[in-house]
Amino acid sequence: MRSDELDRLATRLGTDRGGVVTAADLRAAGADPGTVRTALARRWQAPVRGVYVPHRRELTAVELAHVAVAHAGAGAVLTGLVAARALGMRWVPDLPGTMVLVEPERRRASSQGHVLVRRCGALPTLPTAPWKGLLLAPAAQVVVDAGRQVAAHRRAGLGDRRREQAWLDDACLREVRGLVLGAVADRLCSLDEVRAVVEAGAMRDSALLRRACRDAERGAASPPEAELIDGLLGVGVPFWANLELHDDDGLVAVLDVYLNGTGVGGELDSRQEHGSEQQLDATLQRHRRVQAHGAELLHVTPTRYRTDPAGFHSSLTDGALDRLGRGLGDPPGLRLVPRDPLLCGPRPVSPPYRLPTPMINGTSRGRNAA
Missing domain, CATH: 1.10.238 (Recoverin; domain 1)
Known part of the structure; x- marks a missing residue:
């Protein structure tokens, strides 16, 4: 031949x-x-x-996926990072490797090279979707498997350098948050669906996934928002995440964070969401609309926030303290519509400010909540 x-x-x-x-x-x-x-x-x-x-x-994503399924055998289902990209998920880490699911009885199929093989007892009942001649796992399964794939890859790269464990934890958490929060925010799957897959799977690396699920429950829609929420919980003042502000004409803005009862909000301006001229103009217009109602809106980039989180926290609480000292609180012309629960970490002995008694008792929250 x-x-x-x-x-x-x-x-x-x-x-x-x-x-x-x-x-x-x-x-x-x-x-x-x-x-x-x-x-x-x-x-x-x-x-x-x-x-x-x-x-x-260099192999394309489609070729990699077909290699993995050919290796695992007929009936294998694509999941993990390649499947996450196929489903159009945001914030998918650019890491090598392909993951497939096989039934537990498929003993001869094992991981090799960049092909990861996972046994899944629920495989026969998984609702799959066709893609390029292959079968994709459902979005919630893909999110969880991609998170585990990220953790496994980062851990393998760390080797015996345990002194870098803190870096590993931060890097993995940020990437796992991106997978979970992006999929939930884009409604590719629900938070309950992700949690069900986590609970049904292995314990290893589940802590990162559970933490990302808790971030979604708190209202975070991106990794930087989750970091901001974590930071503000340490300040010990009540605040909302992704709070809607409405006036008589409708929606004015959705703020990343808002200090309850103070009229002070915070926005994380990432390059992805605010990088184009059109996006920047929309951000400036939203800022003007909020200020026109007497509220104060502070901005920070994710990079600057990670460099000096305490500085941004101080800017928010100083603004709140100033407004409360002048007898100001929630802007009277705005209606506050929470999407998620009111958040507050452990209250310190000397908090940055104290809300008036009616605010603490919830009078203001009852008036503003839709």
């Missing part, structure tokens, strides 16, 4: 498989083993044993 004949055979066999062929496919089609060995040495690649791609270029 000539090399060009083998290439044509591989193209035909891989037509519906992203161009991927297996050693078993070639044997069944009568390919000459010597010609196959020559192709692997000169033109083809074998990402995992017995699975071939007839070129030497």
Whole structure:
């Protein structure tokens, strides 16, 4: 068999498989083993044993996915980071590797190279979706598996450098938060669905996923918002996350955080959400509308906040203290509509400010909540 004949055979066999062929496919089609060995040495690649791609270029996501399923065997379902990108999720880490789910009885399929194989007892009942000739796991399963894949990859890269454990925890948490919060905010899956998958799975790395779920419950819609909420909980003042402000004409703005009873809010301005001229103009218009009603709105970038969180907390509480000292509180022309519960961390012995008694008893909250 000539090399060009083998290439044509591989193209035909891989037509519906992203161009991927297996050693078993070639044997069944009568390919000459010597010609196959020559192709692997000169033109083809074998990402995992017995699975071939007839070129030497970097593999695409579709090719990687087909390699993983060909390795795991018929019935394998794509999940993890590649599946997250296929579903259009935001904040998917750019890490190598493909993950597939197989039934627990599939003992011969095991992880190899960048192909991760997970056994899933619920696989027969999972509602899958078609993608490029493959099956995708449901979004909640994909989110959880992608989070575990991130943690496994980061942990493997750390090796024995335990002194960098804090860096690992922060990096993993930020990436896992992005997966969970993005999917929930975009309504690709519900928070309850994600939690159900976490509870049904392994304990390892579940703490990161549970923490990200708690962030979503608190109202965070992005990793920087979750970090801001964490920070404000340490200040010990009551605040809302993603609070809607309405006037008689409708919605004025949705603030990332708002210090209850003070008229002071905070916004995280990321490059992704505010980078274009149109987005920046929308941000400025929203700021003007909020200020026109007598509220104060402070802005910070995620990078600056991570550099000096205490400085931004002080700016917020100083603004609240100033307004309360002048007898000001929630702007009278705005109606506060909470999306999520009122948050407050442990109250310090000497809080930055104290709300008037009616505010503490909830009179203001009752008037403003929709």
